Amino acid sequence: MPKITLTSYGAAGEVTGSCHLLQVDGFRLLIDCGLYQGNDDNYFKNWTEFGFLAKNIDAVILTHTHLDHCGRLPKLVKEGFGGKIYTTPPTTKLVDIVLSDNLKIMAEKITHSKYQPLYTLTDLQNTVKKLLPVEYDQNFKINENISFTLHQAGHILGAAIIKLNVAGKTIIFTGDIGAENMPLVKNIEYFDQADYVVMESTYGDRRHQHVKDRNAVLIQAIQRITRENSTLVMSEFAVERAQDILKVLNDYYEKHLDFRVPVYFDSPMADVVTKIYKKYTSYFNDQVQDDLKYDRDIFSFPHLQITSESRFSKNINTAMPPKIILAGSGMADGGRIIHHLARYAPNQKNYVLFMGFQVPGTLGHKFINGAFHFVYYGKKIQIHCNRWREEHRRDP
């Protein structure tokens, strides 16, 4: 029996920075290599040492493309990692977009600090070259001791639960655990048996909101701002949540052709990600496969305006309410949503809806926890608008 040891170098006792080292005799396998996110103290931990030598890592398996799981991969490559990064086919395409966008956000965040970006574009390109697609449910042998299969996680496109077989022992790494009946991705898979399970527990102290309730919150929000002739600003995560929202809105608008409130999709990155989603429709659940028979483009509907170019983005401001603005980043720690919040938050007539988990330290977290103001390019902006969060059952 080989000697097996597991050490967590992130996302242990905290939410972000997922990075787990499984050693099987002399073989070093890393599960995820994520970014620390949140307040400055946490964020700048990314510049500290890994706790192991990158050049000694033999292989990586990546669960999914959220930054807190993949954000330090280019740093790993920069510091000498020479192996392969195994992950699902959709993830191999999404990683590049997510890490490129992160490079831009990082440059902004470190402007007034002593730090240099964690990685360069070349490091990123070298990282992408190391990605090796492995299909769901196919057994992949890394060496004579270790093999693995990737399973549905119900989280985002391409997300996987890793089931490892290490010398006859079953070790499961869940990555992030999704919910059932998601608008797009397939349901999470369950397992009968394992010797060890390393499990995400961000939502361990509460039940997931039912997806139907979550969609209802969204629909009620758009109906309400229509009645009140106001503006709804929604935060969106560029990967999955944005496409989920587009699908829910698509279904609503196509059923209610008299509903004419414009939706401005103001996130260049989410737009690029949506194009990837359109290429991987075979990874969607059965319901979506049925929908695709009648609606070839499930992410496009009447009155949707994609404003990727910033000159169109500015047109949003001149449009009369009611209107709906979808913008990233999901936690408002960068991206165009900050400009929209600065414009619409001071007016008590408007609504802001935050979708998904908000890490402490981010502007999104401050908003949903009742902050009275925030600083926008050195200017104090008062927050008088109505605030909703999608996660709790606080119906609008």
Ligand SMILES: [Zn+2]
């Ligand atoms: Zn995730």
